[in-house]
Amino acid sequence: MAVAIFSTMIVLLLFGFPMMIPLIIGAFIGFYTLFGGLGQLETMVQQMMAGIRPASLIAVPMFIFAADIMTRGQSAGRLIDMVMSFVGHLRGGLAISTAAACTMFGAVSGSTQATVVAVGSPLRPRMLKAGYNDSFVLALIVNSSDIAFLIPPSIGMIIYGVVSNTSISELFIAGVGPGLLILLLFSIYSWIYAVRNKVPTEEKVPWGQRLTAMRKALWPLGFPVIIIGGIYGGIFSPTEAAAACVLYAVFLEMVVFRELDLRGLYNTAKSTGLITAVVFILIAAGAAFSWVISFAQIPHQILSGIGIDQMGQIGVLVVISIAFFIGCMFVDPIVVILILVPIFAPVVENVGLDPVLVGTIITLQVAIGSATPPFGCDIFTAIAVFKRPYIEVVRGTPPFIVILLGVSAALIFFPQIALFLRDLAFR
Amino acid sequence: MPKQHHESQPQSQTDTTSVDDIQTDDYRSELPGILGSIDMGISRLESILLATGVLLMAINTISNVIGRFVFQSSIFFSEELNRVLVILITFAGISYAARHGRHIRMSAIYDAMPSSARKPLMIGITLVTAVFMLGLAWYSTQYIMTLYGRGRVLPSLQIPVWLIYVWAPVGFFMTGLQYILTAIKNMLEKDIYLSTNVLEGYDDDEIEV
Amino acid sequence: ETWRYAFEEALDEVQGVFAQKFKEEVEANSDHTVQLFPYGTLGESADIMEQAQSGILQFVDQSPGFTGSLIPEAQVFFVPYLLPQDEEDLFEFFRTSVAVNEMFPELYADQGLELLTMFPEGEVCMTTKEPVTSPEDLNEVKFRVMTNPLLVESYQAFGATPTPLPWGEVYGGLQTNIIQGQENPMFFIESTKMYEVTDYITCAGHNNFTTAVMANKDFFDGLPDEDQLMIESAIDVAFEHILEYQQGLHEESIEKIKEAKPEMTINILSEEERQPFKDAAATVEEAFIEMTGESGKEILDQMKEDLNQVTN
Ligand code: NA
Ligand code: NA
Numbered sequence: 001m002a003v004a005i006f007s008t009m010i011v012l013l014l015f016g017f018p019m020m021i022p023l024i025i026g027a028f029i030g031f032y033t034l035f036g037g038l039g040q041l042e043t044m045v046q047q048m049m050a051g052i053r054p055a056s057l058i059a060v061p062m063f064i065f066a067a068d069i070m071t072r073g074q075s076a077g078r079l080i081d082m083v084m085s086f087v088g089h090l091r092g093g094l095a096i097s098t099a100a101a102c103t104m105f106g107a108v109s110g111s112t113q114a115t116v117v118a119v120g121s122p123l124r125p126r127m128l129k130a131g132y133n134d135s136f137v138l139a140l141i142v143n144s145s146d147i148a149f150l151i152p153p154s155i156g157m158i159i160y161g162v163v164s165n166t167s168i169s170e171l172f173i174a175g176v177g178p179g180l181l182i183l184l185l186f187s188i189y190s191w192i193y194a195v196r197n198k199v200p201t202e203e204k205v206p207w208g209q210r211l212t213a214m215r216k217a218l219w220p221l222g223f224p225v226i227i228i229g230g231i232y233g234g235i236f237s238p239t240e241a242a243a244a245c246v247l248y249a250v251f252l253e254m255v256v257f258r259e260l261d262l263r264g265l266y267n268t269a270k271s272t273g274l275i276t277a278v279v280f281i282l283i284a285a286g287a288a289f290s291w292v293i294s295f296a297q298i299p300h301q302i303l304s305g306i307g308i309d310q311m312g313q314i315g316v317l318v319v320i321s322i323a324f325f326i327g328c329m330f331v332d333p334i335v336v337i338l339i340l341v342p343i344f345a346p347v348v349e350n351v352g353l354d355p356v357l358v359g360t361i362i363t364l365q366v367a368i369g370s371a372t373p374p375f376g377c378d379i380f381t382a383i384a385v386f387k388r389p390y391i392e393v394v395r396g397t398p399p400f401i402v403i404l405l406g407v408s409a410a411l412i413f414f415p416q417i418a419l420f421l422r423d424l425a426f427r
Numbered sequence: 428m429p430k431q432h433h434e435s436q437p438q439s440q441t442d443t444t445s446v447d448d449i450q451t452d453d454y455r456s457e458l459p460g461i462l463g464s465i466d467m468g469i470s471r472l473e474s475i476l477l478a479t480g481v482l483l484m485a486i487n488t489i490s491n492v493i494g495r496f497v498f499q500s501s502i503f504f505s506e507e508l509n510r511v512l513v514i515l516i517t518f519a520g521i522s523y524a525a526r527h528g529r530h531i532r533m534s535a536i537y538d539a540m541p542s543s544a545r546k547p548l549m550i551g552i553t554l555v556t557a558v559f560m561l562g563l564a565w566y567s568t569q570y571i572m573t574l575y576g577r578g579r580v581l582p583s584l585q586i587p588v589w590l591i592y593v594w595a596p597v598g599f600f601m602t603g604l605q606y607i608l609t610a611i612k613n614m615l616e617k618d619i620y621l622s623t624n625v626l627e628g629y630d631d632d633e634i635e636v
Numbered sequence: 637e638t639w640r641y642a643f644e645e646a647l648d649e650v651q652g653v654f655a656q657k658f659k660e661e662v663e664a665n666s667d668h669t670v671q672l673f674p675y676g677t678l679g680e681s682a683d684i685m686e687q688a689q690s691g692i693l694q695f696v697d698q699s700p701g702f703t704g705s706l707i708p709e710a711q712v713f714f715v716p717y718l719l720p721q722d723e724e725d726l727f728e729f730f731r732t733s734v735a736v737n738e739m740f741p742e743l744y745a746d747q748g749l750e751l752l753t754m755f756p757e758g759e760v761c762m763t764t765k766e767p768v769t770s771p772e773d774l775n776e777v778k779f780r781v782m783t784n785p786l787l788v789e790s791y792q793a794f795g796a797t798p799t800p801l802p803w804g805e806v807y808g809g810l811q812t813n814i815i816q817g818q819e820n821p822m823f824f825i826e827s828t829k830m831y832e833v834t835d836y837i838t839c840a841g842h843n844n845f846t847t848a849v850m851a852n853k854d855f856f857d858g859l860p861d862e863d864q865l866m867i868e869s870a871i872d873v874a875f876e877h878i879l880e881y882q883q884g885l886h887e888e889s890i891e892k893i894k895e896a897k898p899e900m901t902i903n904i905l906s907e908e909e910r911q912p913f914k915d916a917a918a919t920v921e922e923a924f925i926e927m928t929g930e931s932g933k934e935i936l937d938q939m940k941e942d943l944n945q946v947t948n
Contacts, residue, residue: 016537017552018530020521024559035692042570043692045563049592050679052513055506055802058488061481061516110808153808159676161829163646167896168807168829234813236492237805243488266478273477276513277520278529284517294677295640295692338676342647374533383531390533499776501799503788577689577747579682579706582783583800588705 002298005029006330013374019390023285023375030292044288051287051332052280055239056111056155061276062242063114064385066223066249067121068268073253073260075220076122082217084126085210088202092194094130096187098123098137099144103183106148108227110155110238112370113279113381115145118245121385131199138388139396142371142378143404144186149333149367150179153238156363159334163341164348166355173425174360174418178407181417185403219252278384283332283377290335299327299339308344313351317361317412320344324362328369329376336369337362360418361411368404371397454526457612457623469601470526476519484512504583511591518598525605528621542619549619549627553610560603567596642673642684643697644847649827650757650878650885651697651847657877658695658849661870666863670695689748691852699847700754701784707743708928709935714786715924716793716842716917717910718939719756725946726756726844727879733942735935740848750856752871755878757845758821758886763834765816769905771795771912780806780818789923790842793916810834821845822889831893837902840913 008029009022031044070076087093101123106115120141127137149156152172161168193199205213226248230241253260260268293299308319323344327336341362348358370376373394382393411417456466491505524530537545574589581588608623619627641659643651652674659670678684678693681702688696700710712718712735720726730736736754744751768774771794779796781787791798796817801809809815810833818830821844825831849871856864893900905913925933 013533014536015548015552016532016534018532018556020530021552021556021559024563028559040690040692041562041566042573043687043690045567045570045595046683046686047679048563049514049595050683052517053510053680054804055509056804057513058484058509061513062485062488065481065485153811155804158804158807162827163675165646165648165827167832169832232812235496237801237809237814239805240488240492243485244492246485247489265482269481270474270478273481273516274520274524274527274529276481277477277517278524278531280513280517281521282531291678294673297671335676338674342674380531384529389535389538390531391535495778495797495799499797501778501797503783503800506783506800506802573690574686577686577706582705582785585785 001030001033001296002293002302005292009330010374019375019380020281020285023282023289027285027288027292030289030296034292034296043291047288047291048284051284057280057283059109059111059239059242060113060117060279060381061272062239062246063109063111063118064275065269065272066242066245067118068272069246069249069253069260069265070220070223071122072264072268073249074257075223075249075252078213078217079220079223080122080126082210082213084202085205085213089204091201092187092191092199093201094123094127095132095136095140095190095194095199098127099140099183099186099190102141102144103147103151103179105227106145107151107153107179108231108238109241110148110153111242112145112148112367112378114242115148116141116378116381117275117385119145120382124386131197132194133197133396134388135392135396136193137396138382138386138393139400140186140190142376142382142393143397143400144183145378146367146371147179147182147186149363149370150175150182150360152176154363156333156337156366157359159337160341160359160362163338164345164355164359166359167426170356170422170426171359171363174356174422175363177417177421178360178364178411181410182404182407185407186400189399189403219256222248222252275381275384279377279380282375282380286332286375286377287335290331293331294335294339299323299343303343308347309350311347311351313353314412316344316347316351316353317358320348320358321361321365321408321412324365325369325372328366329372329374331375332377333366333370337366354415354419356422357411357415357418361408364404364408364411368401368408372401373397454624457608470523473519473523473526473601476515477523480512480516480519484509484516487512504581507581507584507591514591515594518594520598522598522601522605525602525609526622526624528625528627545627546613546619549621550610550613553606553613557603557606557610560599560606564596564599564603567592567599571596637668639668639670639694640673640692641670641695641697642678642687642693643675644681644684644699644702645675645824646827647672647674650821650823650882653881654755654849654874654878655697657874658870661873662866665866665870668863688850688852691855693852694855695752695849695851697847697849699757699845701782701787701845703848704784704786706747709743709932710740710848711784711786711924711928712932712935712939713846714784714790714843715921715936716790717914718921718936718943719844719846720943720947721759721841721844723883725943729943729946730755730875730879732946733939735938735942739935739938744848744850745853748853749850750853752849752851752867753875754846754848755875756882757847758823758882759839759841760819760821760843760845761825761837761839762817762819763810763825763830764836764838765810765813765834767836767901767903768817768838768840769903769909771916774817777817778815780809780815785927786920786924789920790917793919794913795916806830807833822886822893826889826892831897831900835899835901837890837893837900839902839904840910841905842910842913842917 005026009026012022027044083097087097101119102115105119106112124137157171158168161171226244227241230236370378379393454470456463458466487505487508491502495501571589571592579588609620612620612623621627641655643655645651655672662668662670681698684696685698687693700713704711741751774794774796777796778799779791780801781791781798783800788798799815806818
């Protein structure tokens with residue numbers, strides 16, 4: 001059944017069906033086969049509704065909304081002008097700033113999709129203007145956003161910690177090293193890209209103008225203050241921070257800068273709703289599909305056949321990496337963690353692997369999977385928000401995937417990348 | 428950006444705006460007479476639900492923070508209200524997205540085909556999509572009726588759970604209808620349409636570099 | 637035949653241990669096999685409940701706190717200080733209670749469910765950032781509770797600011813201080829690492845987390861007598877197993893927490909310290925009766941009588 005489902009889905013996808021259809025038909029085939037007919041399709045609907053239920057998903061429309069208001073108005077432009085006054089004269093400066101901004105924003109907001117929108121939408125036009133190629137820009141935004149999975153707070157790590165009975169604090173600290181390493185490698189790649197493609201640099205800005213740019217960005221600098229200060233100061237959850245940003249953006253653009261009228265606000269809300277719907281229906285369909293995979297115990301069947309019990313530590317880590325990588329290509333990361341972690345738990349214990357290391361590696365695979373074709377929620381989001389064809393969004397991805405897989409391999413052979421900080425703090 | 432069929436000029440692009448304005452006023456129903464008016468009314472309603480859904484979600488979430496932080500009292504139904512709004516936005520939105528050809532698809536192979544092959548393929552795609560949307564409309568209705576029979580309520584709002592799902596079958600049905608209309612449009616006209624109003628193809632000069 | 641059984645916790649938590657024992661018994665005494673689906677693998681609590689009602693799942697474990705939205709009377713288990721605080725009394729109560737063993741099965745049957753058993757999962761304790769010895773200490777403390785009206789009522793009565801927060805955000809919320817407390821059984825505090833982000837654990841004896849195992853009624857009624865008996869005896873074995881497993885689980889979890897975080901303070905409140913909490917809780921009972929009417933009152937009265945039987 002698994003083979004039939006996956007191949008049907010890929011074919012439908014390639015022939016240009018709306019992407020919800022391969023997922024819906026995949027789930028449908030599963031329900032039809034499992035229950036011998038149409039009798040239990042209500043449960044398929046139930047799982048679609050369950051897919052868009054998590055309260056944390058609210059952050060996505062809220063950050064889309066805030067980012068859209070900022071980009072339509074002056075806030076985003078002023079912030080970027082300020083950043084450019086400092087890095088515009090450096091090769092790859094804007095790209096590296098974008099990667100860093102995605103990492104930081106993603107780390108705090110806890111939502112990679114929100115990051116794609118909130119950081120991507122103001123910065124993408126500026127990068128295109130600066131001479132970067134769109135497929136590079138899109139891949140950079142999507143992949144840098146996914147570093148957020150590794151930097152605390154990380155919902156993936158919390159779920160892993162609970163399911164595997166592992167210290168969440170230790171996981172959080174262990175993720176920082178690999179996360180920063182990936183950011184560093186992305187920055188180096190951005191620099192190489194800028195040099196090779198002769199992306200022009202701007203003239204170095206004197207300090208006087210930099211101060212002017214900073215003064216102009218004073219109001220919009222409230223956004224990072226709200227997000228970082230609000231979340232770490234215990235005023236609100238990441239989801240609520242998103243709504244607070246909406247409020248602040250409305251205040252800036254309607255009251256301070258007077259760029260936006262009520263009509264504009266209404267239209268922004270409408271287009272936010274549209275993007276949300278287009279992404280959420282895919283999350284809904286994906287949830288129904290995940291349920292089928294879980295109910296039919298397909299992962300158990302596949303994994304029981306490969307003899308993982310006879311493998312050593314490295315072998316087990318490689319199998320875990322591959323399993324999560326492939327799983328996250330098709331299924332929601334949280335569900336993958338919930339299903340696969342208990343299956344691997346006994347093996348991990350038998351070969352004496354450090355569960356914190358395993359958790360870090362799994363989280364990294366989850367990050368990669370979310371940015372990887374065919375079904376990655378961050379790819380959906382980028383397509384919906386930037387309105388570029390699927391193929392263009394993923395065309396620039398390979399170098400990033402190579403870096404991410406390289407870091408995965410490095411983690412397997414040099415666990416200290418993850419465990420160094422943990423040992424420093426806890427051992 | 429998909430070309431709007433009824434515009435002679437390409438839509439103006441402000442280069443800092445990542446998200447487009449779809450002007451509801453631009454949507455022209457392909458249906459004749461009274462049916463057309465109903466269709467346009469529904470389109471208008473969908474866009475109103477989308478916008479107010481998002482605005483209410485923001486107000487609701489912010490009010491909860493203010494309540495908790497300033498008045499030491501959380502709004503207990505805040506999360507449940509957001510669930511209602513998410514479902515409303517999603518299902519008003521999928522039909523609205525279908526009207527405007529905005530559903531995400533991977534068109535690499537499709538785009539490489541000659542238009543003689545693309546036309547029947549597009550008709551096939553829209554019909555298959557319509558069948559599944561209408562099927563889901565039916566089964567989500569069944570699901571709502573089952574929930575109605577069981578009588579489960581939301582813990583905080585204490586309203587029946589089935590109420591929050593009512594927009595789902597409507598959204599699926601309207602989406603299915605849009606895809607049927609698109610299939611018919613493709614059978615009748617020479618060009619290839621993504622939706623009744625939108626011709627296929629991405630506009631490559633979206634951003635002036 | 638393959639039977640499917642879903643529950644609300646991980647495989648190595650209390651509901652999972654019960655399910656594993658049940659599976660072991662069924663498979664040893666029949667040709668049937670049981671597939672287990674832990675938390676989240678088939679959806680959340682409400683989802684697996686619906687799937688059991690529609691017959692996709694044969695067995696489901698759902699705690700009455702969640703079932704309260706379907707069967708309001710089930711919320712009786714959230715009335716504070718109703719269940720005995722002594723372990724032996726508590727176990728005896730679940731074995732003999734007329735409310736649990738006769739009245740609730742009828743209510744569940746109306747929802748297409750065969751109630752197989754109810755069992756306690758452990759005393760609920762609070763984890764907080766500051767010490768709690770009286771309701772005054774909970775003043776202005778934003779306390780995360782499940783979205784259940786009676787729980788909200790309880791913590792309001794205790795003087796806290798009950799704050800709903802999705803489970804996924806609780807750990808982060810405690811870390812960043814959006815909330816300053818939450819409650820759960822000790823094994824769950826240990827396994828979900830709540831102690832990492834709080835400094836005090838306070839046991840006031842106000843509740844013992846209760847859960848229930850059910851079968852789809854049509855499925856169960858359609859089974860031959862010998863299978864029904866086999867299931868019932870497997871449930872009995874698992875029930876006794878889980879009571880035994882629980883003796884000492886509370887203490888064992890405390891030890892694990894102490895080992896992981898020696899500076900953690902664990903406070904078992906004395907009788908005198910508990911009294912103001914008990915006094916405050918009286919209003920919750922009224923709220924329960926108001927919410928559930930005559931039938932709720934009947935259950936409540938019966939439970940009190942059952943408890944009298946046990947303690948006297
Ligand atoms: Na993060
Ligand atoms: Na993916």
